[in-house]
Amino acid sequence: MSNVPVGYKQTDVGVIPEDWELKSLRDICWVNQGLQISIQNRLKTSSLNTKLYITIQFLNDGKKAEYIDTYSQSVCCDENDILMTRTGNTGIVISGVNGVFHNNFFKINYDKKQVTKDFFIYYLSLNKTQKLILDKAGTSTIPDLNHNDFYAIPIPLPPTLTEQTAIATALSDVDALLNQLDKLIAKKRDIKQATMQQLLTGKKRLAGFGDGKGYKQTEVGEIPEDWILRAIGDVVSFSGGAQPPRSTFIFTPREGYIRLIQIRDYKSDNYETYIPVQFARKTCTKDEIMIGRYGPPIFQILSGIEGAYNVALIKATPSNALNNKYLY
Template identity: 35%
Template sequence: MKNDRTSMTDSQFSIPHSQIPPGYKQTEVGVIPEDWEAVVLDKVTQRGSGHTPNKQHPEYWNGDIKWISLKDSERLDKPYIFDTADKVTKAGIANSSAVLHPKGTVVLSRDAGVGKSSVMAQDMAVSQHFMAWQCGETLKNFFLYYWLQFKKSEFERIAVGNTIKTIGLGYFKELRIPHPPIAEQTKIAQALSDTDALLESLEQLLAKKRQIKQGAMQELLTGKRRLPGFGDGKGYKQSEIGMIPEDWGIQQIGDFCICFSGGTPSTSNPNYYGGRIPWITSSDLNEIRIKSVKGRISSNGLANSSAKMVEAGTLLIALYGATAGVSAITEVSGAINQAILAIKPLGKCSEYLFQYLRLRKDFYIKTYTQGGQPNFSGEIVKAFLVALPPSEQEQQAIAAILSDMDLEIGSIERKLTKTRQLKQGMMHELLTGRIRLVEEAQS
């Protein structure tokens, strides 16, 4: 059967009664279709929570019963929760206020990680930091799960507390939800579940491609694997950074690169900012390939500061702050400040060095900085050791393979972002009834 999809615009959802469209009504949960209800969640579910068995009793722990706690934050916000960090015993349940909830129970964190939710894939217990709902005959558990996901930002907003944000139990006793006919709940949940399945497949593909790229970097940038036409019959030798091909060399970045950093125009002079010159900051380096930047400085700002211009194609590395050690290639010409070092190889391949810096980032941080937030200087970066193939042609060949992998990974990342945005839009439309999924016979 075909679906009858009735859509409504944002303007049709304003509060004044005169603007409520035909077939819809104003309720405590907003404007919803006339054949939907606004119900107190407790009326259509059995609400529960949990407890933490006494940790002074080892016989209460390490049993067979999975027990959802704040340690499981990363396992939530997925349709199902399959496993938990901690497990309890039957004795732990019997001698505490913990409850064994049945498979299919919907859980929501009301403390740290407020608003994270999931559905139990099997019978489980929860700590006191969670709400648990067993859905009655008129409420589909996955409809509730997706509605909780949709309202997550509201849960985060109303949580209170200085150190740990929390939502009191009283809020959940009065919580109301939109309640479509059961058939429509099923269709809504299925549509969103299909999108989740696509997201999961993309996330798995992305993880696989990243793993393949990391393996390729480890092999190609160390010479463990040579490309056809390069290094035929060559052996290996020991170097300052480990085994490398006998025809490769080790050089410091400062030996074959021109390196410079910039400065920051005075922030007290508004005439130095808002001009036409792109202002590249260390946070922009997270993009790996810098295609655009938000910041701008003026020609006066550039002339009256130590800011330096860099050309498109220049390799950049962040010297300090949260992005220390992160490198990128800018695809726009712009100015840099003192937190960025520009690196321009002479007679070497920039793309090869870029990939090498990415591979060795953690090593450089561990080797050249001590504890806390890493901070580099230009002199430290110039002292970085790099394994270099003997010809620029081999460097380019290695870089081309790794760059193609980056392009493929970037394509998957963009598709993943678009699919996440699509899901958010679908939740907004379907869970408010703006778009209907009903049979023609019901139209």
């Protein structure tokens, strides 16, 4: 007996509505790479014939704008185009920019009779699609997605552009709601930070503590007179991580293996990696404090995952004189 609901069909990507069609990206788009320009040939100011040079560094870090004056139309994009990183941080989807794009990008030229821009962007950004992109890009030091691997990615398409637009609109509404929630969370986070600043520096004392006590001047400013000023190295030990061979990596749990913790794992479980227990040189519990060595942002304070941690992380262990939660 089939478990496929009425009105649906089984495909290589799972169950989809029976009037949807499963295609590959090869059927609906074609891509071209951008332009590699040496640093010495990039301009610091714009003029009549220059265009903005779009790089990952500029988009991510707010790097000062650079311009170029020699280019072909094939490497130009405008606000209506879709770009995707093909190497390094592979799979980042970008739109709404105008200029000349770097060689690290694909420009995705899509058939507007088959797929709408917004539906396509949402599908490329889907966690399942992103994982497929990363798998195809490989696990080398610098992942690189080639044209044919990109074209082989499957995409289930609703039969009409109208339905695609409706789906994208619904997802856009969810994005708007999440944006409002993010703003509310950010506001509450600011309140928490202000409270932490007051309590952790002794500017404000909790009821029942420090009654009748004054303050004293130290090299870090005023602190309660009954507090002690110590160097963090006197009360905390630090231990850097270890990097096992990539050849030992697997991506599903297995007996005899332990999770390899990387900075990105504290944001998402989409890219879980496991290594043989015998390669786990540095380990941590979910309650221990971890510090991200690399960014952005650098020096992230992290916790909540148990496993073996890699070289991008440092474990901070307090002495008996310091409470672990207070240190965090």
